[in-house]
Amino acid sequence: MGGTWGEYLRLSIFGESHGKCVGIVINGLGAGLELDLDFIDKELQRRRPGRVATYSSAREEKDRFEILSGYFNNRTTGAPLTCVIWNQDPKSEDYDEIKGIIRPGHADYTARKKYSGFNDYRGGGHFSGRLTAPLVLAGAIAKQVLRLREVTIGSHILSIGDIKGKGFDPVKIEPKALQSLTEQDFPTLDPELAVLMKEKLARVRKEKDSVGGVVETAIVGLPAGLGSPFFDSLESKMAHLLFSIPAVKGVEFGAGFAITEMLGSEANDEFTLHEGRVVTVTNHSGGIQGGITNGMPVLFRTAFKPTPSIGKTQKTVDLEKMEELEITIKGRHDVCIVPRAVPVVEAVAAITILDLMLEKDGNGWIK
Amino acid sequence: MGGTWGEYLRLSIFGESHGKCVGIVINGLGAGLELDLDFIDKELQRRRPGRVATYSSAREEKDRFEILSGYFNNRTTGAPLTCVIWNQDPKSEDYDEIKGIIRPGHADYTARKKYSGFNDYRGGGHFSGRLTAPLVLAGAIAKQVLRLREVTIGSHILSIGDIKGKGFDPVKIEPKALQSLTEQDFPTLDPELAVLMKEKLARVRKEKDSVGGVVETAIVGLPAGLGSPFFDSLESKMAHLLFSIPAVKGVEFGAGFAITEMLGSEANDEFTLHEGRVVTVTNHSGGIQGGITNGMPVLFRTAFKPTPSIGKTQKTVDLEKMEELEITIKGRHDVCIVPRAVPVVEAVAAITILDLMLEKDGNGWIK
Amino acid sequence: MGGTWGEYLRLSIFGESHGKCVGIVINGLGAGLELDLDFIDKELQRRRPGRVATYSSAREEKDRFEILSGYFNNRTTGAPLTCVIWNQDPKSEDYDEIKGIIRPGHADYTARKKYSGFNDYRGGGHFSGRLTAPLVLAGAIAKQVLRLREVTIGSHILSIGDIKGKGFDPVKIEPKALQSLTEQDFPTLDPELAVLMKEKLARVRKEKDSVGGVVETAIVGLPAGLGSPFFDSLESKMAHLLFSIPAVKGVEFGAGFAITEMLGSEANDEFTLHEGRVVTVTNHSGGIQGGITNGMPVLFRTAFKPTPSIGKTQKTVDLEKMEELEITIKGRHDVCIVPRAVPVVEAVAAITILDLMLEKDGNGWIK
């Protein structure tokens, strides 16, 4: 029904874009964890709009979070950990006039159908990308916990529109390199690519249009044995969360769709021994077989559609009057969601991996 | 932890490739449904190996199912519906000799790590593609129920290796055309493409190799309003199940990865009125916005890797002796899993849609 | 793991006695419900301490609630409904000195063992009876919804210590009479009994002691057919919630423990026809057979232990020093929790029934 996720790490999300707050209740973390509040804040800032004028909405969100429960003497207590991010006063009037007018590419129409018109339509309400803020918050906590196990997660922007770079070397990903990607404002494997991508963004912005892109993510330091066959494969659980991020239209693991063009003799990752450990020579499977990690880097790519809010005039329908009309969406919007989506994808990855680790080992080790 | 799936339609799967049976317990169907046993059988035959000598394993599986519970006087009773498909006597000896030898591309290694070596390794055990038979069975029941609501699901083989066809016209898919696809042994939108694909399969078979491909699926007749935002979007729930199907490495909805190269003005599906109904002019979103159906065809593509069992010699490791070696997998295996995967993908789609319909309307209408 | 409950109506509870707030996230209610805020407030006041000087703690809690999400234009939106009750400034110092000293009858020791000493021990933290406030809040909403179906829930105090009254007439309970019970501060079926009980409470208070009691609850207006056999019988689901209320040590349905002394010929509720409807002549089963309602009043009794906080000196252990000692708990505490527990029991009953109704009919009817 929505609202909750997870078996061993359980999330309950809530909030609206133009309501009082967005927030999340987290169960399963255990007691005694001192949260790295600066790190949470840093991760929230990575997702924040308005960071880089070129590609992002100018709306200023402070994204200050507050812990409402489950935290005492600077440690988790084991009770439900609730965090909220209070909304600043948004100008809701901007949205009132388009109440009956459904924006193409948005959830205005489907939300209205599902909720019989009672949904909070202001700024997308509960469907807003703003709901990814509590996900990033929960992900920051999950990342902090995964650090205890020396698991590192990092991503880069693989493509913006038709500007595409190369992916990770699937068998050779250094934790430090991954880590340093997370510290970049606009992470790409090749610095020149970033220049091209930003030029693209500037051009698209000028045209009052928007563009999509692909984020590639790697997770290193994982033990073999995380995940399950039917129905809780690592891919299943992670894709479940990834496809809840607004604007995601595709997810692939390892070589993904490209593996369909390989022969089996190319696609199969042969096993070999390296310093007494079983490793694979290639990593087309993205570190997962039968839904379970094999100890190689886990690799996946997430496709984001162009931001649906654009300045160009579009045809649509006014549901109140049941008549066709044209709209031009005012205000400043992200020309591309991808840079801000990077920490969201990583958050979701961290949450999934932590859930699988809690399944395997319980939460006694989290301190 | 695996084993179960679903909120309103709940599945509990079990069984092994070379054990006594594979089976499934289904909860949530309600009482009074007369099962179309012939249709279940027909669907199981679509998945059965050995149908077409060119591309499929020669192992003969009869796949006769038996209902163990929840069915009385030819109607569901409302109690858990349990179905099993008994295994024929497989020659397990074939597998004993390779117990410690992990096959590249298979779950042999990861299963061993997760289950400390106690997993049933014969024929892949619980990781076998054979476990998709009970999924097809549950899917056949779900399809039968969806027929009551005039929902039709159909798929075609979009590509085999580098042989690619065109996809569905996203805004114009006739239920009858979809239906007729399900009656084809090797469904393609273009009959000539099937010829090329089969030639490809014959070539690959000769080389003792294997190949992957992509299945494209459409669902028509859906009402607007099925699905949820965080965390149970239609995409989330369906991808969860799809990524539990062995060999799936990628899933995309609507325009999928290609949408990342569009501009927002291209990608957004503009709304218009058609005979008093709201429809979209294009359907790049695959009939889903904000995780919820908009009444247009739901469209998705599933990427399957090449069959990992190949006749070519591969390098691997013997875990018992911890030494490298070469293996050649004997026996006849599917040169390509894709044609047999078609009914599995459709089953998973039907199960997901039924779960969402049960959420919306309860199960009182199922008769 | 705790923190969440429910299948069709899903609760996620959080908060601490001396933290910032207690609260709850509610999923499953659907969209378009105008909440009766006055009624919520009234129900919260029923649970509030300090109502009646004789038997209740003098701590003044205002118990003002705030809706954080899921509510727009005075209607539920279908998104998660989050409500919090902010805590007043409690004097936490009172508790600091007894940090290592575990109070008999409280969860101090077990919480410490489970959470390795990181639990918020102030005022019982997440184990506090204060957590029943968000339950009452959710229950008030559930009651409001059940009113749409003409379902009425009411309770009376069956016993306080050894002062016992008679129970409901199991086959003849008027909705109005039930309703009027909910409007009483100290609901008993016999007004004279209330006098005796209050005298008892005064005596016990004078002795700096506490006492327990039994609440009897009836639900009328239910249709036949709510509930399930294994494992979600009405009794199972309701007892699950009831046994989460602090201080509950026993739950019985219908004739309960007394039915064990009957013969089958006495205990069986014979069926008869009344105005064309099937009814039972007696109602020893409490309106439930095979875990499912039969349309007769659902009846159950809940046993509450005496308030563990008492002014009398008690022996215990200081876990910091691992030595025995004596404690006298200061402050004013409820001499008996039972009167304040009445709305909590009713809330839990309403929540359970609504969950079962949502299973049967979905939430489309909630407006």
Next chain:
Amino acid sequence: MGGTWGEYLRLSIFGESHGKCVGIVINGLGAGLELDLDFIDKELQRRRPGRVATYSSAREEKDRFEILSGYFNNRTTGAPLTCVIWNQDPKSEDYDEIKGIIRPGHADYTARKKYSGFNDYRGGGHFSGRLTAPLVLAGAIAKQVLRLREVTIGSHILSIGDIKGKGFDPVKIEPKALQSLTEQDFPTLDPELAVLMKEKLARVRKEKDSVGGVVETAIVGLPAGLGSPFFDSLESKMAHLLFSIPAVKGVEFGAGFAITEMLGSEANDEFTLHEGRVVTVTNHSGGIQGGITNGMPVLFRTAFKPTPSIGKTQKTVDLEKMEELEITIKGRHDVCIVPRAVPVVEAVAAITILDLMLEKDGNGWIK
């Protein structure tokens, strides 16, 4: 919705009294456990009807179980463990004639209402006490696992009708004494009580009537720290399962309903140190505070109503003809379900405790 239970140990139950089988799928046990098949058989025999002519139905059930999946080389594999108990050929004709006639005290009416008349009514179908056989089977496995942690569960018959014995000494229960109770056909703490109870049963049988009773259960060897506050207290989870056992009408922990008559100074279990360990002087709480074990014996009592099937003539209704009539139930039935319920209650206790242990420690220790 029913059918499944559990968070860390997950059960999926199925089957009917007069169908092909009853069975259960168990997830969460982990891999590498060699099942004690003789012990499972022994436990099933404890539940079997016809053991003792005096009080039990003469129907001969062999209750031979078969493992269908998840077991290989005499060890659990980690995949879903499925077990079935095949039904012998029952004479279903006995039931056909009473199809429309609802038996007082049975679920005939409520099942019919819930499942619109499509339920398998033969012998109670899925509502039959026969469904407790797979519970006992799962419980036998759970008991075997708990033995690894030196946890012992045992029960005695506290009362049959008005013949009542004394309960366990709550602070002093020897594992050996508990264990020996499980080896008795008719376990009572006092052998003379058993004589009186059996005389009672003989008298009731002669009158073609039935009688109920109370089972008291103890669990010793538990660590402190198992369970949770809201909503998964040990009591919540155990009561959930207990109230799914047919005929259970009441459950109480520790002093239970009697604690309501105590003063707080009596009811509170004072803490003391014993050989360096924290223990309680009394154990009115039944070893549980705040829903979490404190290391003392866990104690609870379960109330069973008289067997509803009696030879005496009863009034009821024929739903087909909607007219009143009298019925006399033929066949030989248990005069009292209590002796056969003892292993069922223990099974449910073992399952609950194992689920809580898996939450705390994962399943890596099960070998």
